[in-house]
Amino acid sequence: MTEELQTIVDLIRYGASRFNAAGLTFGHSYDNAIDEATQLTLHALHLPHDLSPVYGQSRVTLAEKEDVLGLFLRRIEERIPAAYLTGEAWFAGLSFKSDRRALVPRSPIAELILSGFEPWLGGREVRRALDLCTGSGCIAIAMAHHNPEWHVDGVDLSDEALSLAAENEARLEVRNTRFVKSDLFAGLQGEHYDLIVTNPPYVTDDETDALPREYGYEPEMGLRAGGDGLDLVLKILRDAPLHLTDEGLLICEVGESEQHLVKLLPELPLAWVEFQVGQMGVFVVERQDLVAHNARIAELAAARAPATAASSAATGSAAAGLF
């Protein structure tokens, strides 16, 4: 059978067919079998991800074919996300190291970074920005890379994620980032930002339990977020005003938990971002609107699971009643 596979394109086509037949899930870097087969093939052949199609008809050696097919097999049998097999994920035009210490970078917020957060910033000057729940550091580092004049903090509670973020900071040679270990805002007392961007855990318990095997390789603390996916989001909405400058903006991804959030807080004016592919559950909100609705937000945040309430009390940063 393998004798019939001779060229790079043969291998990509074959991999894509096997992936589709095996019913793989493509929820990570790429959303289809052909792109994933291309990613794995080019990685195994030590070729650039943007290889010119002219080389598609190049023949491969037997040893190379074995390397490519070996990766295909692991992807199919073990269901490991392709980015963890290659150790690399592209985000906002940059190559990040990716492994099981943090989620594979895939947030639609990359598109906002590349568009300079316009029209949302509306020309507002940003001096300090925060990436809350930074994981691999992808959002913080991409913001810092594309805006060298900004000072960008990245925060996560996971030591593993922070070690990966530090490696990405070195890999991409950014000098205007700082990474801090913190339970949400707890370690940021007295810090103020013009822009807070966050892709926090927002998957409901039921959805987390039912996720395809690929997601089992990612740290659960990057995904699971309570019965309606909003345990962390509500705390972020409650405490963000303490860390935003007067004209500051919060940009937050909540994915499918958008429906729960809108039901809980119908009066909060959230602007849902329209991406090239449509809405992706990312909202923008002004500090002043968070302040105006703080009492209700704090009430909802306080009603969360005991562990959440306890850690919130420990932060001493709960903003309820301050406005």
Ligand SMILES: C[S@@+](CC[C@H](N)C(=O)[O-])C[C@H]1O[C@@H](n2cnc3c(N)ncnc32)[C@H](O)[C@@H]1O
């Ligand atoms: C959805 S992942 C996002 C990672 C990264 N920003 C991205 O877009 O790929 C959420 C991250 O939040 C972190 N996290 C979970 N609970 C946290 C908490 N209480 N405080 C700070 N970070 C937390 C997880 O470790 C994980 O890295």
